[in-house]
Amino acid sequence: xxxxxxxxxxxxxxxxxxxxxxxxxxxxxxxxxxxxxxxxxxxxxxxxxxxxxxxxxxxxxxxxxxxxxxxxxxxxxxxxxxxxxxxxxxxxxxxxxxxxxxxxxxxxxxxxxxxxxxxxxxxxxxxxxxxxxxxxxxxxxxxxxxxxxxxxxxxxxxxxxxxxxxxxxxxxxxxxxxxxxxxxxxxxxxxxxxxxxxxxxxxxxxxxxxxxxxxxxxxxxxxxxxxxxxxxxxxxxxxxxxxxxxxxxxxxxxxxxxxxxxxxxxxxxxxxxxxxxxxxxxxxxxxxxxxxxxxxxxxxxxxxxxxxxxxxxxxxxxxxxxxxxxxxxxxxxxxxxxxxxxxxxxxxxxxxxxxxxxxxxxxxxxxxxxxxxxxxxxxxxxxxxxxxxxxxxxxxxxxxxxxxxxxxxxxxxxxxxxxxxxxxxxxxxxxxxxxxxxxxxxxxxxxxxxxxxx
Ligand SMILES: Nc1ncnc2c1ncn2[C@@H]1O[C@H](COP(=O)(O)OP(=O)(O)OP(=O)(O)O)[C@@H](O)[C@H]1O
Ligand SMILES: [Mg+2]
Ligand SMILES: [Zn+2]
Numbered sequence: 001x002x003x004x005x006x007x008x009x010x011x012x013x014x015x016x017x018x019x020x021x022x023x024x025x026x027x028x029x030x031x032x033x034x035x036x037x038x039x040x041x042x043x044x045x046x047x048x049x050x051x052x053x054x055x056x057x058x059x060x061x062x063x064x065x066x067x068x069x070x071x072x073x074x075x076x077x078x079x080x081x082x083x084x085x086x087x088x089x090x091x092x093x094x095x096x097x098x099x100x101x102x103x104x105x106x107x108x109x110x111x112x113x114x115x116x117x118x119x120x121x122x123x124x125x126x127x128x129x130x131x132x133x134x135x136x137x138x139x140x141x142x143x144x145x146x147x148x149x150x151x152x153x154x155x156x157x158x159x160x161x162x163x164x165x166x167x168x169x170x171x172x173x174x175x176x177x178x179x180x181x182x183x184x185x186x187x188x189x190x191x192x193x194x195x196x197x198x199x200x201x202x203x204x205x206x207x208x209x210x211x212x213x214x215x216x217x218x219x220x221x222x223x224x225x226x227x228x229x230x231x232x233x234x235x236x237x238x239x240x241x242x243x244x245x246x247x248x249x250x251x252x253x254x255x256x257x258x259x260x261x262x263x264x265x266x267x268x269x270x271x272x273x274x275x276x277x278x279x280x281x282x283x284x285x286x287x288x289x290x291x292x293x294x295x296x297x298x299x300x301x302x303x304x305x306x307x308x309x310x311x312x313x314x315x316x317x318x319x320x321x322x323x324x325x326x327x328x329x330x331x332x333x334x335x336x337x338x339x340x341x342x343x344x345x346x347x348x349x350x351x352x353x354x355x356x357x358x359x360x361x362x363x364x365x366x367x368x369x370x371x372x373x374x375x376x377x378x379x380x381x382x383x384x385x386x387x388x389x390x391x392x393x394x395x396x397x398x399x400x401x402x403x404x405x406x407x408x409x410x411x412x413x414x415x416x417x418x419x420x421x422x423x424x425x426x427x428x429x430x431x432x433x434x435x436x437x438x439x440x441x442x443x444x445x446x447x448x449x450x451x452x453x454x
Contacts, residue, residue, distance in 0.1 A: 007019050008032065011222075012026035012028070012223070067086065072115060079300075079302075089209075090199040091211065092231045094236050095238065097215075101171070102125075105169050107270055109145045117208075119145050120168045121147050122168065123149050125172060128149045132147065153194050172214055174213065176190070178193045178197065186222060195231070198211065199230050244267070245277075248262040260299070292383070294307050295307070296412060297391065298409060308374040314350055320347075325355045325356065325359075332354055335372050339375065342397065366393055366403035369390050369400060376451055385450070389421045390421070392423055393424070399443075406423060410437065420437075
């Protein structure tokens with residue numbers, strides 16, 4: 001008989017035959033723990049030995065109308081869900097400790113309940129009195145949500161079975177405990193078993209379920225990645241310490257576009273929607289200054305302007321510093337290399353700092369040109385022309401590649417008072433936004449035209 005894997009990574013759920021300090025699958029350190037396998041013993045007989053029951057097959061044409069979605073009225077949340085909550089769907093909301101997950105989900109539960117869904121909020125971390133106190137602070141004390149403080153999965157499922165809610169919020173999946181699984185709460189086996197029970201229950205009983213998942217870096221408890229493939233929708237709730245705003249990001253969605261974001265602001269009265277995030281992210285921008293460039297980006301279906309800030313200075317270190325916040329470090333290295341190789345502008349011997357203002361994270365390749373512009377502007381100590389936004393992808397050859405949604409980007413920029421844009425040539429027409437649009441084919445002409453060097 002094959003030796004069963006009995007070591008599991010708490011971060012990603014990968015299984016191994018032996019212990020090691022570093023997980024080969026996800027690269028995390030000290031996350032591998034010994035686990036009792038779910039079905040130990042000789043159960044692994046060949047499936048072919050016994051005949052299964054035939055499954056009813058259907059064709060792709062269906063008469064059934066899609067089930068109606070429910071809107072919470074929190075439009076930032078509804079949009080990230082792909083247009084409201086789908087009945088019988090399973091959603092995971094992951095996030096760092098203290099970021100505001102319980103606040104968000106209590107607000108969401110209250111609003112879905114007010115919208116007519118029978119809603120139960122199960123807290124495994126806080127007493128009902130604590131949740132009630134939060135509800136009072138958020139002004140939601142009279143929302144028709146039912147509360148429970150429980151961690152025993154068997155009790156919870158029994159209760160859900162009799163109460164028949166249309167939505168259950170489980171805060172958090174890592175505190176749930178299945179008594180038929182022989183390992184500690186928070187371990188991979190427990191989290192997996194609890195998520196599996198709750199999501200299959202949801203599908204069978206026409207109940208939507210929202211699972212809260214803690215993201216942990218130390219691997220003491222199993223991370224949400226163990227659960228991601230079991231649910232329909234994975235949302236991450238992110239934010240930077242010292243910043244008031246929070247971003248709810250869809251990283252997977254079977255019922256809508258992924259990459260959609262919702263922007264919230266943490267206030268004393270809970271999370272407030274930010275309906276015009278571009279204005280928020282640009283609010284701290286002063287006079288045009290060297291190193292500052294406004295990128296006309298798109299997050300999901302919505303245009304979003306953010307400011308890139310760069311600082312380039314002679315380095316006192318033998319190994320110059322490259323520091324990035326809110327953008328990909330590898331991508332920065334690539335842009336520095338392209339500037340050096342294709343435009344003859346070296347950054348060797350210089351410290352380079354790059355930052356997205358406000359703590360926003362940008363992942364679009366369309367930001368390449370804005371990053372290059374910020375780096376050049378900082379290096380040459382020369383601000384960009386005023387009221388100008390920049391976007392475009394840069395290839396290794398130094399060519400500028402057109403990006404999607406040019407018209408959307410320009411419209412948003414115009415709405416916020418910008419009058420000019422620099423973009424790659426060859427893209428779709430920019431529409432009649434009234435913006436002065438300058439198109440360029442490669443990085444060298446950009447350098448020459450904007451900075452008068454090359
Ligand atoms: N009385 C208060 N007034 C204003 N803000 C508060 C108050 N109490 C808590 N907060 C804010 O709420 C945040 C915590 O929110 P919440 O408990 O929803 O986070 P969480 O992600 O569920 O945390 P945990 O990981 O502990 O479950 C705090 O960081 C704080 O900013
Ligand atoms: Mg919480
Ligand atoms: Zn791993």
